[in-house]
Amino acid sequence: MTAAYIPGERAIAGVATPLKLSSNESPHGPGARALEAYARAAGEIFRYPSSAQDELRRAVAEVHRLDPARLIFGNGSDEVIQMLTRAFVGPGDEVILSEHCFLMAKVHALAQGAKVLVAPEPDYNTSVDEILKRLTPRTRLVTIASPNNPCGRHLPGTELKRLHSGLPENVILLVDAAYSEYATADDYDNGTTLATQAANVMMTRTFSKLYGLAALRVGWGYAAPEIIQALEHLRSPFNVNGAAQAAAAAAVRDREHAAHVRAYNERERTRLTQGLRALGITVVPSSANFILLLFSEGPRNASAAQAHLLAHGIIPRPVGGSPANSLRITLGLESDNDAVLRALRSFATG
Ligand SMILES: Cc1ncc(COP(=O)(O)O)c(C=O)c1O
Numbered sequence: 001m002t003a004a005y006i007p008g009e010r011a012i013a014g015v016a017t018p019l020k021l022s023s024n025e026s027p028h029g030p031g032a033r034a035l036e037a038y039a040r041a042a043g044e045i046f047r048y049p050s051s052a053q054d055e056l057r058r059a060v061a062e063v064h065r066l067d068p069a070r071l072i073f074g075n076g077s078d079e080v081i082q083m084l085t086r087a088f089v090g091p092g093d094e095v096i097l098s099e100h101c102f103l104m105a106k107v108h109a110l111a112q113g114a115k116v117l118v119a120p121e122p123d124y125n126t127s128v129d130e131i132l133k134r135l136t137p138r139t140r141l142v143t144i145a146s147p148n149n150p151c152g153r154h155l156p157g158t159e160l161k162r163l164h165s166g167l168p169e170n171v172i173l174l175v176d177a178a179y180s181e182y183a184t185a186d187d188y189d190n191g192t193t194l195a196t197q198a199a200n201v202m203m204t205r206t207f208s209k210l211y212g213l214a215a216l217r218v219g220w221g222y223a224a225p226e227i228i229q230a231l232e233h234l235r236s237p238f239n240v241n242g243a244a245q246a247a248a249a250a251a252v253r254d255r256e257h258a259a260h261v262r263a264y265n266e267r268e269r270t271r272l273t274q275g276l277r278a279l280g281i282t283v284v285p286s287s288a289n290f291i292l293l294l295f296s297e298g299p300r301n302a303s304a305a306q307a308h309l310l311a312h313g314i315i316p317r318p319v320g321g322s323p324a325n326s327l328r329i330t331l332g333l334e335s336d337n338d339a340v341l342r343a344l345r346s347f348a349t350g
Pocket residue numbers: 023024075076077078079101102145148149176178179205206207208214217218219
């Protein structure tokens with residue numbers, strides 16, 4: 001049996017308002033337009049939500065210039081990944097997961113009775129060769145996250161294409177792009193083009209991160225109509241609640257808020273990465289809203305860094321030894337990141 005998903009810690013005993021940097025939530029929260037839509041939806045909570053998710057579908061399709069018929073929405077992208085796995089994976093099938101993808105992808109595959117093969121990420125990033133060498137005639141699904149988690153690295157577009165070209169047509173490629181909005185590198189490709197052109201690719205996205213709506217649980221998938229229809233057969237009719245649909249539709253239309261958060265995140269990512277490197281701490285280059293810190297063996301290892309941060313009221317995310325001796329820290333507001341720098345300066349030099 002696989003380990004159950006362990007959410008990020010949210011409290012420190014004796015600390016009234018800890019700095020929670022453990023779940024890659026947006027420190028900016030949602031924009032004003034999403035909050036207004038959510039408040040308006042309060043007047044409608046006696047009604048069932050739209051099962052076709054019309055307004056949300058229209059909003060995502062318009063903003064991202066996608067065919068609305070190729071979209072499916074879920075209670076978080078987690079549910080979309082679960083529906084994809086339920087629709088296409090069964091007992092005896094094999095699922096290849098790139099090492100640093102979302103843990104729930106593994107949970108859902110095992111729940112279907114599939115065999116899970118993990119493709120190592122030697123350079124903290126998806127390795128196309130490690131995935132392709134694990135293909136067998138039983139492979140049904142290949143899952144990568146780009147940017148991946150907890151490393152924050154993105155797979156260059158050329159590599160994504162090479163991965164897809166190496167897969168037989170009956171193998172589905174899931175590109176989990178939960179952190180897509182934060183990736184600013186020129187060679188980043190979130191899989192939209194592949195999912196438009198190929199019959200066997202799904203891209204998933206979420207409102208939990210950049211849009212600041214983690215508590216409402218909204219995510220979406222984009223794929224060929226045949227894949228979408230297979231998932232629609234499994235979808236509960238009211239899987240995304242009405243207030244969540246309304247807030248998410250307003251959030252995706254609020255391009256200003258999204259652009260502000262994206263630019264802020266990029267600035268702070270560079271500043272915190274450089275500041276920590278100046279302290280001698282190794283930071284994996286990130287394309288996401290978090291960074292992965294690598295520590296050495298000995299007294300200044302990852303557990304000691306975690307204890308030190310907690311003692312300073314800061315909650316990082318331990319990553320269970322994968323990668324070894326590392327800690328993940330979500331980027332916060334400028335003042336939050338200053339607090340991280342101060343705490344880790346006293347850790348590194350104390
Ligand atoms: C890589 C990755 N994919 C998917 C998810 C799921 O996000 P949600 O279910 O909130 O949309 C997460 C959440 O942390 C994640 O880190």
